[in-house]
Amino acid sequence: MKKLIFIVSVVVFAITLNSCNDSDSNSNYPYKVRMTDAPGPYDEVNIDLQGVEVTGSNGEMVTLNTTAGIYNLIDLSNGLSALIATSTLHDATVAQIRLILGTNNTVVIDGISYPLSTPSADQSGLKLLVNQTLQADIQNEILIDFDANTSIVETGNGTYKLKPVLRTVVTAISGNIKGNITPAGTVAAVSATSSTGVVYTSNVNELGQFQISGLPSGTYTFTVTPALPLLPVTQLNVVVVAGATVTLDVINL
Secondary structure, three states: OHHHHHHHHHHHHHHHHHHHHHHHHOOOEEEEEEEEOOOOOOOEEEEEEEEEEEEEOOOOEEEOEEOOEEEEHHHOOOOOOEEEEEEEEOOOEEEEEEEEEOOOOEEEEOOEEEEEEOHHHHHHOEEEEEEEEOOOOOOEEEEEEEOHHHHEEEEEOOEEEEOOOEEEEOHHHOEEEEEEEEOOOOOEEEEEEEOOOOEEEEEOOOOOEEEEEEEOOEEEEEEEEEOOOOOOEEEEEEEEOOOOEEEOOOEEO
């Protein structure tokens, strides 16, 4: 009799466990992928986006509903972004994102368009490790910061290669620093250095505007570095809070 009771207990436990697992597997995780860029010294940087895939914690790959097409990264700067893919996932973890590019990638310099070779993208796509934990039944989002400024490599006279420099930003747990410099049109770079020494950078556009996005909460040293003979300007103790944008006073160079 004791042996029979033990067997029944195990069966009940197994049914309960399977019920819990079925409940977890039925959870929905709405997901959006957006893309942005920092200003760069190019007229255009055109990326031929063909697809977006994510890999979950179990190694399963899911193809998202992707808005395929040509994206000019220069248009996606200073806080602007483009929604490139959406889906509803059933895994609470996104371990990796993969961008699939076509062959119609170009860079425009001084009005002249040059093809961008992308050998790594042609073979396996652009892979980014994410390890993002999602929340059920709410809109989850991630931002891909595609740094066009450092992603273009000149390989010869009039030939260029796309060597992508990307990072992912979970927008719900990060903040931004934005502002303007004067006089507008001054060539300058901006940087935000965290208290632990991590440096985040961007450029000032032709209107004198800048924004550094995807900053973890904390206190930063902010610096504008214009072209010589102008001297850098630094602001200390700029506090960034998750989900908010800090707008600095106009910086005079």
